[in-house]
Amino acid sequence: MEVRPVQPPAGFIVNETNARQCPGVLETSWGNAVDAANLVRDAIYRSTIALDQQDWNGWLEQCDDEFQYAIKSWSPEINKDMTYLALDRKGLENMIKLLPKHNTDHSPLTRHTSVYTVEMNGDAIAHAVSSVIIYQTLLDGINSHIDAGESRLFLVGKYIDKLKIKDNKAKFISREVRLENRRLDKGSHWPI
Amino acid sequence: MAAKNHRQWTAEPNLQMNEWVDSRIYSDPQIFEEELQKIFKKTWIPVCHESELPKPYDFRTTSIAREPIVVCRGPDNEVRAFLNVCPHRGMIIERRPSGSFLEGQPSGNPKRMTCMFHAWQYDMKGNCVYISREKEGFQDRLCKEDVGLRRLRCEVKFGGFVWVNLDDNPKVSLEDWAAPAFQCLRKSLDAEPLEVFHYHKAVVNANYKLWHDTNCEFYHDFMHYHNRVTGFNDAYFARKNEAFDHGHVVVGTFQVNYEKYEGFESRAALSFPHLPPNQWYMIDLFPGMNFNLRGSALRCDIVTPLGPDKVMIEYRGLGLKRDTPEERMTRINHHNSIWGPFGRNLHEDLIGVQGQGTTMLPGSEPRRILHGRHENQTIHDENGMRHYYEEWGRWMNRRPSKPDQPFSEAIAVAAE
Ligand code: FES
Ligand SMILES: [Fe+2]
Numbered sequence: 337m338e339v340r341p342v343q344p345p346a347g348f349i350v351n352e353t354n355a356r357q358c359p360g361v362l363e364t365s366w367g368n369a370v371d372a373a374n375l376v377r378d379a380i381y382r383s384t385i386a387l388d389q390q391d392w393n394g395w396l397e398q399c400d401d402e403f404q405y406a407i408k409s410w411s412p413e414i415n416k417d418m419t420y421l422a423l424d425r426k427g428l429e430n431m432i433k434l435l436p437k438h439n440t441d442h443s444p445l446t447r448h449t450s451v452y453t454v455e456m457n458g459d460a461i462a463h464a465v466s467s468v469i470i471y472q473t474l475l476d477g478i479n480s481h482i483d484a485g486e487s488r489l490f491l492v493g494k495y496i497d498k499l500k501i502k503d504n505k506a507k508f509i510s511r512e513v514r515l516e517n518r519r520l521d522k523g524s525h526w527p528i
Numbered sequence: 529m530a531a532k533n534h535r536q537w538t539a540e541p542n543l544q545m546n547e548w549v550d551s552r553i554y555s556d557p558q559i560f561e562e563e564l565q566k567i568f569k570k571t572w573i574p575v576c577h578e579s580e581l582p583k584p585y586d587f588r589t590t591s592i593a594r595e596p597i598v599v600c601r602g603p604d605n606e607v608r609a610f611l612n613v614c615p616h617r618g619m620i621i622e623r624r625p626s627g628s629f630l631e632g633q634p635s636g637n638p639k640r641m642t643c644m645f646h647a648w649q650y651d652m653k654g655n656c657v658y659i660s661r662e663k664e665g666f667q668d669r670l671c672k673e674d675v676g677l678r679r680l681r682c683e684v685k686f687g688g689f690v691w692v693n694l695d696d697n698p699k700v701s702l703e704d705w706a707a708p709a710f711q712c713l714r715k716s717l718d719a720e721p722l723e724v725f726h727y728h729k730a731v732v733n734a735n736y737k738l739w740h741d742t743n744c745e746f747y748h749d750f751m752h753y754h755n756r757v758t759g760f761n762d763a764y765f766a767r768k769n770e771a772f773d774h775g776h777v778v779v780g781t782f783q784v785n786y787e788k789y790e791g792f793e794s795r796a797a798l799s800f801p802h803l804p805p806n807q808w809y810m811i812d813l814f815p816g817m818n819f820n821l822r823g824s825a826l827r828c829d830i831v832t833p834l835g836p837d838k839v840m841i842e843y844r845g846l847g848l849k850r851d852t853p854e855e856r857m858t859r860i861n862h863h864n865s866i867w868g869p870f871g872r873n874l875h876e877d878l879i880g881v882q883g884q885g886t887t888m889l890p891g892s893e894p895r896r897i898l899h900g901r902h903e904n905q906t907i908h909d910e911n912g913m914r915h916y917y918e919e920w921g922r923w924m925n926r927r928p929s930k931p932d933q934p935f936s937e938a939i940a941v942a943a944e
Contacts, residue, residue: 407870413588413625414580414727414844419860421870430791437753439876477879478733479886521730522878523869 372501373454376462379499379506384449384468387527392432395527399508400500401425407528409493409515420515428527440525441477445470445490462506466495468513470528477522491528492516538895546914547900549928554735554897555888559924559931560836567815567923568593572702574689574817574830575599577844578607579723585629585639585652589622591832592694597680598622598641599690600629602652609682609692610654614643615675621650641677654679686710687717687819687826687846700774709776709811713821719801722826725860726845728869730878734885736816736831736839737920742877743810743818743829744769744777744912747901751880754872757788767907775814775919777912781807784822789872795823795862798855800848812912814919825863836890843867843874896929 379398386395396403403425410417423431448469455463472490474483493515499506513528541548553559575590576599587600589612596612598621612621621643629641629652636642640649640657649658654677662671681693683702691702698705710717732739742748746767749755759782768780784806786792796805800821811819816831826846833839845867847859866873899910899917917928921935 409728411727414577414724415626416725416727418726418728419857419864420726420728420868421864422857422861427791434753434790434872438872439751439879441875441879478882518727519729519731520869521732522882523730523871523875525870525872525875528870 372456372459372462372506375501375504375506376454376464376497376499377451379508380449380451380464380466380495380497383508384447388444388446390444390526392428392435392527396425396428396432399425399511403428403508404510405513405527406511407513407515409518411518413518420520432527435525438525441475441522443472443475443477445472445524445526445528446487449495460501461509462497462499462501464495464497464499466497468493468495491520538893541896541898541900543898543900545927545929546918547910548896548898549917550894550931551888551892551897552894553920553926553928553931554738554884555836555890555892556931557836557890559926560735560833562924563815563833564593567920568694568833569595570693570695570698570923571815572691572693572698572705574686574828575609575692576690577722577724577828577846578684578688578690579721579846579849580626581607583628586626587622587629587641588626588690589624590692592692593833595694596620597692599682599692600641600652603639607682607684607690608653609680609690610650611678611680613678614645614648615656615677616643616646616648619643619645621677648675650677686714688722689828705774706776706813709772709774709778709813710819712778712780713809713811713819715802716800716821717826721849722846723849723851724844724846725856726843726863726868729840729842730869731834731838731840732878732882732885733837734839734881735836735888736833737916738881738884738888739829739831739839739841740812740816740818740916741899741913742881743820744812744916745899745910746779747908747910748877748880749908751876752873754789754792754866758785758792761785765907769905769907769909769912771905771911771915775916777812777915779810779812779907779912781809784808792865795825798824798858798862800824800826812916814916815923820867822866823862825859825867827863827867837885837888843869 383395383398405428406422407420408418409420449466451464451466453465470491471487473487493513496512496514497508498510500509573592575597576588580588581601584601584603584605587598590597597609598612599607599609601607614621621641630638632638633642635644635647636649642649647660648656651657656672656675659672683691685691685702749759763782767782770778786794794806799805806823809821818829820827828844830842831839845863847856864871899913901908901910903909905911921928925935927933927935
């Protein structure tokens with residue numbers, strides 16, 4: 337799927353200060369004036385847009401070849417830290433390639449991401465923690481006549497990201513999706 | 529025949545009476561209430577695994593048929609189960625999913641189960657050991673000895689699962705009830721301690737039996753791309769569904785070719801004890817528990833029916849307690865690849881039962897749900913479901929195909 341830049345609302349004048357609110361609109365205005373932390377925030381928000389648009393390959397383009405992805409949660413039921421999914425880049429590519437072979441709930445997911453902290457480790461490595469809340473807008477999951485169009489809270493958690501900065505670009509080295517949820521109902525076939 | 533009019537659509541199918549059921553058994557509120565009373569309050573349910581309460585004073589809470597339950601490990605290392613209900617004014621005693629009674633609580637002392645409401649306290653054997661201002665209020669009319677907790681039948685068995693029965697006098701002992709079905713895996717599950725590494729739950733708008741059916745029937749391989757590419761071969765289609773007394777079914781093993789699914793790997797290096805590589809056994813216990821061993825990881829599903837059209841399913845994954853961190857991670861990855869909440873198969877299974885639940889809401893027109901395939905009791909034969917519903921009919925004294933009529937042994941066996 338093609339990633340379409342988010343269009344600014346009518347009358348909204350895009351400048352260097354607010355460009356982040358409309359990623360994709362003002363590629364050239366960033367320049368060197370934008371510091372590394374902003375590059376990191378920008379990458380996290382752009383990855384959110386790619387994931388929401390189910391542009392899985394576009395999302396992976398923002399990830400390093402060594403990218404490691406995991407979905408984890410702490411269970412107070414069994415008193416264990418759990419891994420619900422762990423894949424490297426190759427594993428994600430395989431998973432994405434085989435998605436059309438699987439029967440899936442196609443209800444789109446909408447992630448509300450807020451970057452809380454970006455900490456630089458030297459110039460090149462950044463650690464970022466974001467809050468993420470994921471809504472599911474029902475499509476074909478239950479009874480589309482009744483439920484399609486209804487948005488429900490699906491997942492609550494954090495993105496714990498590690499990125500590397502090179503050539504004025506931030507790329508993901510790892511992402512841990514740390515969920516609060518242990519009740520996941522039908523779950524999902526998609527990266528979260 | 530082409531599409532049907534209403535009379536044709538609601539006519540009885542051209543199959544034996546035990547080869548289909550009436551959809552009201554999945555949707556009728558009265559039948560559901562009866563199931564809680566007649567089945568769930570009388571049968572053995574694995575409520576958790578012993579590794580969830582590894583140390584003395586550890587506890588775990590759960591429920592069966594709306595009755596809250598607390599399971600705790602005593603200082604004598606014995607695992608006991610009690611109703612999690614205070615005999616004073618009915619407060620739920622322990623509210624957390626798990627924890628340790630070694631810590632004192634705001635209203636009570638360490639090493640006690642304390643009801644926060646009026647601070648009555650109980651020891652790990654369920655004895656009441658403290659009533660606040662006892663003499664002042666009750667004088668000699670009621671004392672601690674009169675108000676112990678309700679102790680429940682509880683056994684740790686079959687790979688360390690904690691089994692509870694709300695019935696003080698079960699028809700059959702746990703051993704006699706499930707040992708024959710567990711026979712194929714007992715050596716592997718009891719060779720050494722197991723440990724739970726995975727827990728999640730799903731609440732689905734479908735009857736609990738639809739989930740169990742899905743675990744009992746493999747004909748739905750056609751829904752799972754993974755099963756088709758890693759399974760379908762002569763050995764696969766020769767797998768047997770074996771029926772055991774009390775409604776249980778065991779699906780025999782074969783060697784799975786995990787590498788046929790791109791990105792997946794053989795599980796041979798971490799097989800459970802005493803098993804050849806990449807075996808796949810499945811034990812389905814009446815009325816809704818499933819033990820599924822795919823080579824390196826054991827999965828256990830436990831249903832808690834919430835309504836005629838609503839069920840909670842708890843999913844656990846288990847490995848060997850002695851696993852190194854690397855071994856454990858490999859088992860977890862194997863488990864998650866198809867069975868995790870973000871795995872390939874579980875999502876499909878849940879969409880499947882949810883879709884059935886959608887067409888069988890309470891009050892929807894009764895229709896026939898077929899399970900009439902006969903293939904010499906091999907993998908796509910539907911004898912597992914027929915066997916289950918025969919047992920269901922006995923417990924309920926209702927005929928699954930005509931739930932308004934009493935169960936009849938003769939009809940159940942006629943077609944097998
Ligand atoms: S209700 Fe438990 S102490 Fe009163
Ligand atoms: Fe399945």
